[in-house]
Amino acid sequence: MIPGDGIGPEVTAATIEILDAAGAKLIYEEHQAGVAALKTLNDPLPEATLESVRWNRVVLKGPLTTPSGTGFRSINVALRKEFDLYANVRPAKTIKPGGRYEDIDLVLIRENTEGLYVGVEHFIGLQGDPKAAAESVMIITRFGSERICRYAFEYARANGRKKVTLAHKANILKYTQGLFLEVGQAMAKEYPDIEFEDRIIDATAMLLVMNPYQFDVLVMENMFGDILSDQIAGLVGGLGFAPAANIGSTCAVFEAVHGTAPDIAGKGLANPTGLLLSACLMLDHVGQAEPAKRIRGAIDTVVRSGDVRTRDMGGTAGTREYVDALKRALS
Numbered sequence: 001m002i003p004g005d006g007i008g009p010e011v012t013a014a015t016i017e018i019l020d021a022a023g024a025k026l027i028y029e030e031h032q033a034g035v036a037a038l039k040t041l042n043d044p045l046p047e048a049t050l051e052s053v054r055w056n057r058v059v060l061k062g063p064l065t066t067p068s069g070t071g072f073r074s075i076n077v078a079l080r081k082e083f084d085l086y087a088n089v090r091p092a093k094t095i096k097p098g099g100r101y102e103d104i105d106l107v108l109i110r111e112n113t114e115g116l117y118v119g120v121e122h123f124i125g126l127q128g129d130p131k132a133a134a135e136s137v138m139i140i141t142r143f144g145s146e147r148i149c150r151y152a153f154e155y156a157r158a159n160g161r162k163k164v165t166l167a168h169k170a171n172i173l174k175y176t177q178g179l180f181l182e183v184g185q186a187m188a189k190e191y192p193d194i195e196f197e198d199r200i201i202d203a204t205a206m207l208l209v210m211n212p213y214q215f216d217v218l219v220m221e222n223m224f225g226d227i228l229s230d231q232i233a234g235l236v237g238g239l240g241f242a243p244a245a246n247i248g249s250t251c252a253v254f255e256a257v258h259g260t261a262p263d264i265a266g267k268g269l270a271n272p273t274g275l276l277l278s279a280c281l282m283l284d285h286v287g288q289a290e291p292a293k294r295i296r297g298a299i300d301t302v303v304r305s306g307d308v309r310t311r312d313m314g315g316t317a318g319t320r321e322y323v324d325a326l327k328r329a330l331s
């Protein structure tokens, strides 16, 4: 368990309280990463944390601060690289009533290790200006495309999903995006029971707003997935409700989609639902579906009743009141 930065310690503590109340059979080993680790251990990703992840292979993680532009590189990206967490699974399911849409039930599967986020970038100096230009390299491999498309089709099959949409920009980026599309189209033939379509990423973004019900499972490369997964979180009430699983071949990291929320950190206002739903994905992953079901049921009951909602849900409750309401619903 990595509490993380900002609201991280608040939402992880709330989540563990609910996991215990729901009867989850888990033992936690706590380790630091991010700014918290930099301050106390002088290293944003200490070896003891890496060793614990290698040993335990299942991580519940709070958000970590990433300085923009300068400073240390993203620890989230470093964890993804170190443990080859290639599949980022982000379900978006409506809980909040009265939002823009009802009954949204989508899953976005984002390739997590390739594309522009490989971090191959540099400045190009020209006529005395060391930053006359900047270049980032997009890397898409057949291997990476095959394993994420495979994951998406297998996920669809295992979870009773009907359709996979591959979103891409192969019309412009004919090599990188073209390879991703070619792999997905070929693999679709192995899954005649799953409907397959491919769509240009910009059209997909528009259609997700116009008629999100036409989608089911979406699969795409790293940066497109990064952007659209926040968009689908917006369809179901915002970042406070968005869980994520980062799946690798040897270990898995479960975290909320939101960041450290520095504006409300330490004020007891954070909504822990994103991390709680991530913890439910973790429980499913380790074969404890029953407490996961109970927690999802409690969240649904409390949020839909509308009596106790945190501020981001339009209510006035703090984290404590919300957690207490969830515990009452559980019992």
Ligand SMILES: NC(=O)c1ccc[n+]([C@@H]2O[C@H](COP(=O)([O-])OP(=O)(O)OC[C@H]3O[C@@H](n4cnc5c(N)ncnc54)[C@H](O)[C@@H]3O)[C@@H](O)[C@H]2O)c1
Binding pocket: 007, 011, 062, 063, 064, 065, 066, 067, 076, 239, 240, 255, 256, 257, 258, 259, 260, 261, 262, 263, 264, 269, 270, 271, 272, 273, 274, 312
């Ligand atoms: N997985 C991660 O570790 C992760 C993900 C995204 C951003 N970050 C980092 O977080 C920091 C802040 O990023 P940001 O401000 O762009 O995004 P953010 O998600 O932290 O905050 C955006 C807005 O949403 C609100 N919010 C977010 N989570 C909330 C919650 N659980 N309950 C109530 N309100 C919530 C915040 O108060 C803020 O107004 C940055 O350093 C960024 O790099 C980390």
